[in-house]
Amino acid sequence: MTIVFSLGAPKANKVVIDKNYLPDPFNYTLQLKITNQSLDTLYYRLSLVNLDNWSISSPSDGKLGAISGQSASYFLVTLQRAKPSTDVHEAGYLKLEAFTDQYYSNKVDEGQQPIDFYIEDLEAFTNVTIHTFQNDMEGWSRVYDPSYDVVDLVTSPDVEGGGHSVRAYSSRGNYHEVGIEKSVTLPSNSKVRLAFMWTYSRSNARFCDVKIYINGELVYDFYWHQKCEYGSDSGSKWYKSGVDISEYAGQEVTIRIVCGGNAYQQGVNSFEMRIDHIVIAGKD
Numbered sequence: 701m702t703i704v705f706s707l708g709a710p711k712a713n714k715v716v717i718d719k720n721y722l723p724d725p726f727n728y729t730l731q732l733k734i735t736n737q738s739l740d741t742l743y744y745r746l747s748l749v750n751l752d753n754w755s756i757s758s759p760s761d762g763k764l765g766a767i768s769g770q771s772a773s774y775f776l777v778t779l780q781r782a783k784p785s786t787d788v789h790e791a792g793y794l795k796l797e798a799f800t801d802q803y804y805s806n807k808v809d810e811g812q813q814p815i816d817f818y819i820e821d822l823e824a825f826t827n828v829t830i831h832t833f834q835n836d837m838e839g840w841s842r843v844y845d846p847s848y849d850v851v852d853l854v855t856s857p858d859v860e861g862g863g864h865s866v867r868a869y870s871s872r873g874n875y876h877e878v879g880i881e882k883s884v885t886l887p888s889n890s891k892v893r894l895a896f897m898w899t900y901s902r903s904n905a906r907f908c909d910v911k912i913y914i915n916g917e918l919v920y921d922f923y924w925h926q927k928c929e930y931g932s933d934s935g936s937k938w939y940k941s942g943v944d945i946s947e948y949a950g951q952e953v954t955i956r957i958v959c960g961g962n963a964y965q966q967g968v969n970s971f972e973m974r975i976d977h978i979v980i981a982g983k984d
């Protein structure tokens with residue numbers, strides 16, 4: 701028997717967290733997809749290895765519950781840590797154990813996935829470009845189908861106050877992506893980061909995600925449908941997301957930041973998000 705579990709994105713095992721946007725202590729939520737390859741229902745429990753500063757705050761005991769045989773489930777897991785006073789890089793593993801019983805006593809398999817946390821003050825980096833969308837698109841082009849989608853600037857909400865954010869809206873039925881794209885020459889430093897703020901409004905669709913592509917390759921994917929139940933709105937809350945893109949240092953790349961969704965799932969008819977305060981940072 702083999703446990704298969706994957707983090708929410710191809711490279712989500714390298715997580716950049718901008719220390720400027722952290723409460724103390726802070727929580728980090730990540731998505732897990734767990735596939736039960738056996739024929740029988742199994743019960744899964746998550747724990748941390750070599751991540752001594754972190755604990756699992758939700759579910760607090762790491763117990764994820766049952767997954768039927770030959771099926772997969774998604775979980776949002778929240779890890780907690782005290783806010784560090786300096787930049788830190790912490791590497792460890794997420795350990796997943798499978799049990800045949802609801803008491804988690806008869807273990808039949810286990811597996812591990814690596815995860816690297818970089819907690820950094822991105823705007824203190826030496827080579828920083830910040831796109832704040834004060835009153836124009838700053839050279840970003842639209843990723844959309846004009847028959848169904850809108851990508852424009854709105855004044856509310858706005859991260860900085862008094863400026864704009866980018867709105868990406870769609871009423872298209874099948875899964876597709878709406879957002880912005882730009883060619884950028886990245887810093888030539890040993891560490892290169894890409895981070896941005898996002899929020900949503902009238903996000904009635906299920907199965908939405910936020911993605912970043914570099915040269916067409918998916919480097920970040922956060923599956924946020926559990927945050928946008930039908931008719932909900934994030935209000936003024938912005939989420940900060942970031943990813944390590946050091947392997948592209950010094951290159952001219954095309955950055956694409958999108959909201960993906962399926963507007964017609966379960967009778968809803970649109971999805972919508974905002975993008976603002978995109979940070980490209982380099983540091984040796």
Ligand SMILES: [Ca+2]
Pocket residue numbers: 832833834858859860861863864865976977
């Ligand atoms: Ca702005």
